[in-house]
Amino acid sequence: MSASVLVCGAVFDGVSADLGGRTEIAVRDGVISEIGPSVGRPDGAEVIDLSERTVSPGFIDTHVHLTMDAANLAQQTLASTATKVLSGLGLAREYLRYGFTTLRDLGTMDPEFPTVDLRDALAAGVVEGPRLVVAGHVLSATGAHGDVGGFYGSRWDLPVSAVADGAAEIRRLVRREHAGGADWIKTANAGGYFSPGDDPARVTWLDDEMDALCATARLVGLPVAVHTGAAEACKQAVRAGARSLEHAYLIDEEGLEMAVRAGVYVVPTMQMTREDLAALRAGTLPEQAVWKFRRDSEAILQSQRLVAASGARVVYGTDCGMFPFSHGILEFQAMVAAGLSELRALWAATSVAAEMLGRDDIGVLRPGARADVVAMPGNPLDDIAATARVDFVMHDGAVFRRPGDDGDAA
Numbered sequence: 001m002s003a004s005v006l007v008c009g010a011v012f013d014g015v016s017a018d019l020g021g022r023t024e025i026a027v028r029d030g031v032i033s034e035i036g037p038s039v040g041r042p043d044g045a046e047v048i049d050l051s052e053r054t055v056s057p058g059f060i061d062t063h064v065h066l067t068m069d070a071a072n073l074a075q076q077t078l079a080s081t082a083t084k085v086l087s088g089l090g091l092a093r094e095y096l097r098y099g100f101t102t103l104r105d106l107g108t109m110d111p112e113f114p115t116v117d118l119r120d121a122l123a124a125g126v127v128e129g130p131r132l133v134v135a136g137h138v139l140s141a142t143g144a145h146g147d148v149g150g151f152y153g154s155r156w157d158l159p160v161s162a163v164a165d166g167a168a169e170i171r172r173l174v175r176r177e178h179a180g181g182a183d184w185i186k187t188a189n190a191g192g193y194f195s196p197g198d199d200p201a202r203v204t205w206l207d208d209e210m211d212a213l214c215a216t217a218r219l220v221g222l223p224v225a226v227h228t229g230a231a232e233a234c235k236q237a238v239r240a241g242a243r244s245l246e247h248a249y250l251i252d253e254e255g256l257e258m259a260v261r262a263g264v265y266v267v268p269t270m271q272m273t274r275e276d277l278a279a280l281r282a283g284t285l286p287e288q289a290v291w292k293f294r295r296d297s298e299a300i301l302q303s304q305r306l307v308a309a310s311g312a313r314v315v316y317g318t319d320c321g322m323f324p325f326s327h328g329i330l331e332f333q334a335m336v337a338a339g340l341s342e343l344r345a346l347w348a349a350t351s352v353a354a355e356m357l358g359r360d361d362i363g364v365l366r367p368g369a370r371a372d373v374v375a376m377p378g379n380p381l382d383d384i385a386a387t388a389r390v391d392f393v394m395h396d397g398a399v400f401r402r403p404g405d406d407g408d409a410a
Contacts, residue, residue, distance in 0.1 A: 055375045
């Protein structure tokens with residue numbers, strides 16, 4: 001039996017509106033067993049002094065791509081499945097150091113299911129890293145955001161995209177994802193900025209196609225995450241029964257009101273926009289993205305402000321893989337800059353993210369929850385940048401990082 005006691009200077013429990021004061025957290029066999037001003041000291045328990053830090057539930061990033069590299073996407077997509085898994089494992093371990101104890105990976109470009117294998121290896125303890133929830137592939141129409149065929153010559157038919165046209169083909173793809181072990185269905189119903197030949201301002205599924213996708217996902221018991229952009233695409237996704245809107249680049253007030261009424265979560269990936277703006281200014285944005293992002297950047301920022309001002313259930317997600325994982329922790333600051341409160345940004349990465357994932361045992365600090373715990377100097381409710389200074393990480397009761405370890409976030 002493993003046991004430890006965390007002596008905390010202040011605590012954000014994932015649900016409260018204020019920090020709690022000095023608190024002790026007892027952990028047994030990967031689970032929080034007791035929380036209070038003082039807890040017992042089981043025989044052999046390690047006492048860990050975090051009395052100069054604010055302690056929080058482990059962060060949850062609900063939109064990453066461990067097997068994609070936007071800087072080299074066309075070539076990297078052609079790598080072997082094993083190469084993608086090994087690279088993804090390295091990225092996942094790196095990201096855990098920043099405090100991300102649970103990740104939702106939203107699709108790979110591969111004939112197989114590399115992230116399903118990686119998820120299972122992590123869950124079994126074969127390899128060490130964060131908890132992983134996965135959508136196997138990005139389902140899309142021919143020539144739409146999930147179709148990377150435009151990167152290659154027309155004579156090449158490479159089995160790396162999950163493409164369908166028409167309700168019957170779409171149902172087959174959804175069932176294939178279910179059979180392959182996916183936890184979520186990921187689709188794109190609007191174009192993207194980094195993909196060739198499509199447009200984020202255009203809807204790419206017909207209504208009956210989107211309806212067929214979501215209905216089939218419901219039938220097999222999988223929630224649907226939708227990469228979406230155009231305001232009409234956001235509304236289509238809500239009407240069809242999506243659980244989460246990813247990016248929602250050009251969402252309008254009507255779309256947000258629909259999402260609130262339907263209980264649909266919004267994952268606005270705000271740091272990605274900052275990354276793209278910086279690349280546009282530096283002249284390093286991929287050629288296929290330049291005209292689209294130059295046209296839409298101000299509208300995206302306005303939509304992000306609308307999201308922040310709305311009553312939508314906003315969830316932390318970054319799109320890391322499209323930019324370096326080392327920048328993913330900056331999403332907190334991007335959310336606050338767009339108008340979310342520090343508290344709402346913290347909820348987005350803890351209890352609200354867990355709620356979207358259907359998990360009541362993560363994203364909170366309470367007895368019975370998994371012992372995913374991070375700590376940082378400072379008070380993130382006063383200065384959200386404190387989240388970028390995480391220097392203690394516990395995942396499932398095992399300490400992965402301690403203050404003073406080399407490579408501390410700054």
